[in-house]
Amino acid sequence: MLKVDALSKHYETPGGLLPILSDVSFMKDAGEALCIMGPSGSGKSTLLHILGTLDPPTAGTVTLGGRDPFQLSEPELAAFRNREVGFVFQDHFLLPQCSVLENVLTPTLVANDAGDTQTRARELLDRVGLDERLAHRPAELSGGERQRVALARALVLKPRLLLCDEPTGNLDAASAGAVADLLFELYTREQAILIVVTHSATLSERFEDRRRLTDGRLEAT
């Protein structure tokens, strides 16, 4: 279970405190999904980064499976992120020098007891329809294909939490639809908690639980 309780985040600026998030709370169980929407600068990505333990909150707690990652040491936190969280960003952030398969395997290289990751990576690439392109480089893929690789990479270690930041933002409608289909298919099959932040109404409409960030507060739509 992902439990977010009274989460706040503000930054100190020369002009004083700049509040980004205020008293954000919600809970999600395995297999559940949440879509967070909001205008630019509303704090969507900040919330996503806090959920992904990339940025600590100013106040409040985040627990995943009963563990508060912000209580962990730096190495433990890295290991936590590695095993518990999967990321998909608007930019695919694939390593251009690595093949499709290698890109999917990158998280496994620093994971302990990850099992047969090669098989798992091939299965995921099979599921996202790239089983014929394992040795290809990112430069040889379309935008949608690259994002599908990024999705496979995010799920390769079976994370509890899948965080997506505008996963279809750089894609045309057809590609965006295909990626969205895959996203839902995979998170359901993997029984992960899916949190997506997006501007896309098309994508958000696929979610039962849609919320909007307004003035740092999370409100149901």
Added chain:
Amino acid sequence: MRAQTLLVRSLLHYWRSNVAVVLGVAAAAAVLGGSLVVGDSVRGSLAATALERLGRTTHTVESTGFFRADLAAELASLPSFSEGFDAACPIVAVRGVATHATSQRRAGDVQVYGVDERFWNFHDRPVPELGRRDALLSEALAAELGAETDEAVLVRFDAASEIPGSSLFGRRDEAARALRVTVTGVLSPGDLGEFLLRPRAGRVRAVFVPLRTLERALGLEDRANVLLVSAKTREASVDALETALGEAIALEDLGVRVRGVPQAGAVQLDTTSALVDGSLQKAATTAAKNLGLRVGEVFVYLANTIRVGEREVPYSLVAALDPASLEAVAGVEVTSADGEPPPIVLNEWVAMDLGAVPGSRVTLEYFLWHEDGRMETGSTPFSLAAVTPLEGRAADPDLVPEYPGITESLRLADWDPPFPVDLDRIRQKDEDYWDDHRATPKAFVPLAVGQRLWGHRLGGLTGMRLVPETAADLGETRGLFAAALLAELGRRGAPPGFAVVPVRQAALAAARGSIDFGEYFAYFSFFLVVAALLLAGLFFRLGLEGRLRELGLLGALGYPSSRVRRLFLAEGALLSGLGGLIGAFAAAGYAALVLWGLRSLWAEGLGTRDLDLHLGVASPLLGAVGAGLAALLSVVWTLRSVQRLPPRMLLAGTLEPWVKPTPARRRRKLLPAGLTLVALLLVAASGAGAVPQTAGFFGAGGLLLAAALLYAGRLVAGRPSAAAAVTSVLGLGLRGVSFRPGRSVLCIALVASATFVIVAVGSFRREGADIEARDGESGGYRLQAWSVAPLHHDLTSAEGRAALALEGVALEGIDVGRFRARVGEDASCLNLYQPRVPTVIAASPSFIEERRFSFAASLAESPEEHDNPWRLLEREVDSEGAIPVIVDASALTYVLHQSLGDVMSLGETGVRVRFVGTLAPGLLQGELITSERHFLQAFPGEAGYRFFLFDVDAERAPALSQDLESHLSDFGFDVTETAERLRDLHRVENTYIATFQALGALGLLLGTVGLAAVLMRNALEQRGALALLRAVGYRRAHMTRMVLAENVVLVGLGFLAGAVPALVAIAPVLLERRGAVPLALLASLLVAIVVTGALVSWLAVSYIRRLPLVESLHAVSE
């Protein structure tokens, strides 16, 4: 907004990358221009040193003998002299050795000068007060001897007697003269302490003693052998000085004596050498004929015995006369019949003593002195043609020239000749004859017979008689003849035995023609320059790659590609120009740094610390233009490669699209293999001697380096197969080299270039030598020796050892090579000046047949010459009048700047030599080697042997060295180990190598900078992906491992791509020198590269750590 505005804005906006480009070009320009400035500085410094050593001397008048010191004043008083010259000063200059009287410390190759107040006045210096036995030392000599003021020093110097040691009456056992002096001061170079007439590198060991003292030590009075001359203008010519000299010179200065012999009614011509050479004979004959004088020719020799039957007369002088003179002495015509012994005429005294009558068989026994030092007794039967009364022309003691130790003796028993005499054979009647008739010849033979039996290469006569046809005043005739003879001798250039040398001009030429450091530094800085240009190109490329979107945008806005190119080219040109300009100024700094290194770190090898910066405009400018143009070319190339990308990729800021392999690309894959093949063929050809080693090395090295870089490029751009996916963080790091293959290859190229230079050049280092190997650097000789006074006797023969008092020295079983030597300038790499008249040594026939040392190349044609190239020395003088010589290959190329087959004139000696063979670098680097036969023809005045090599085992060498030095100390015999000489030579080579390795290390430094820049640029461009990795759990240790892995691959490939081609290219050299792979060098280089790589990795990891994680993700995703 105008295009210029856009240009300025761009330059300012991208100032960071622009500054990097400018610095890269500046580095290249500084290195290139600085190298040329180093060359200018070395030449300038050498010239300055040589001129300082000459003082005010611009010309010298040098003589093989001694002339009147007053000649200087007489010359200076002539109007023909005053027109172009303003002063002349006599000195005595000889070479010698010096020994500290107390410590016995010894210094060889010492310049011994006899000077008086005229010398100091000539140079406008205060005249030091020197007592009769006082001496001033140069700083170098004082330091080497450890001599302080008021301490005694023994100076030994050669004083060849005027009568050639190679003739019967010459002194062969005459040791070097010795002079014990007290040091009264030490002269700095600025105070003429290093006064030197022939430029040469290294400190000068000189001792200045009063002229009168040195003259006395030489047995002379008011004599000099060098005139220093100072010209008023640079235009003053050698011809003008020769003309003036011709006017001032007297026959006495030429060693020619002309005197009246009243009892013979003739004028007598003879010489201080007791021999009349061909040119003097010819001039005297012409002068005599012009004056209507009849010429009589005389050759006098000593017969040990005149025998008829059992009766004999000991030690008699025999005169060989021209037919007319012989007939006049005999009173009858003297002819020889075919098949009969040659005729002889005896005076009454000896005929009576022997009981000889006309027709008697008379046998003459005499000593014959062979050139190789052997003396034997010859015997020739004669037929007595006539007996002449001991009166008139037959009673003429003046026919015999002055033989020191003989003619001046009051008694026969007092003779002190340079050959063995048995005084027991001398009878009272012989003493009586000597009392009454002195050296009057007792026998007369035809001139042709005498010359055939006893003739000497230096002259076929011992005197000439000039007889007036009619009665004339002998004094007047003598004067007329002397004047006519002088006029005849001065007809062509300097008088015989004299040379006018434009020493100032020669010194400047020697400095200009010295080892061209500018050229060498430019050569060996080549890789450094390339590294700097690669770096500049890399930075320009990095800057351009960061502006891909700008390029795409300009295209999208309708800018024609040519316009875009011009815009960016203008930027590149401005940056290159600015870099070149900065580099031109920095060139002085670079040159100053190198010169500092040459003066301090590498001074031991170069033998000089007198190197100052000589900065002109041309060299830095040349460096700036060269580097600027090269950088611009690099910009053009970079721009072209980037502009080839389609606009959509440019707009997307994407590089290096996947390109489907085409047949052309596939063919290109064969290129490295092709290059490797050609390179290996070149190596093989070089090893077999079909291609010169240098060409082979550079050709093969360049091709292999290119091939290695192509292979490396293919490796880093390689596509992983699905099956070979990375399984570790290290593997992922390794994959990093493929991120921007072009950049990676550039980094590899930077490291490879530097490695290539360091390894290739380092492999040429010489450490030690195989002294035992007869075909090695030492020729199998363990000891070498130079003797100040020549040795005429054979060290290896019992009689030679007896003559030299070496009976106690264990020379049995030791192979001794002895060489005649005409000591000139050092032709080895120890001399930074270009020698004009190098030292020439003569190889004996036995040495030639021993086939020692190895040949680098030769002009051998016949099977015999191919079999033993030393036999090339037996070739005849060629059509250009050049004698064949063999020389060390390094000396020929780098010091003499000549090639195999070239002809070189040896300055004022008039001797021409042709280089017929080159030796592999080794012991004989400083000399030209010819055969004894050619040597004696070329330098007839050089007698005896001065250079020796000893093939002795290690155990006996120290004792032999000590014994020889102690027994032959009077000759100034200086023995050194050949290993020591080779170490000196190696030190010079190793110094050059060290300097060039230092340049390679600078290249490595540039490579490091490039590598760091590439890694950081890669990190910047991949910051999102790197942030994502951190987001998915990669920690700092993982990042470090990744960067390290990438780095290891880049520097490792660079190391291999540089080291392997270098080792393959130099394989022929290593094999020839029996060298081993320089493992220590490779190991230390590897350590340096590892350290470098670690430093770069640390920089890159620190940079990556500083990249903000969240912002890196945020900046792109939101």
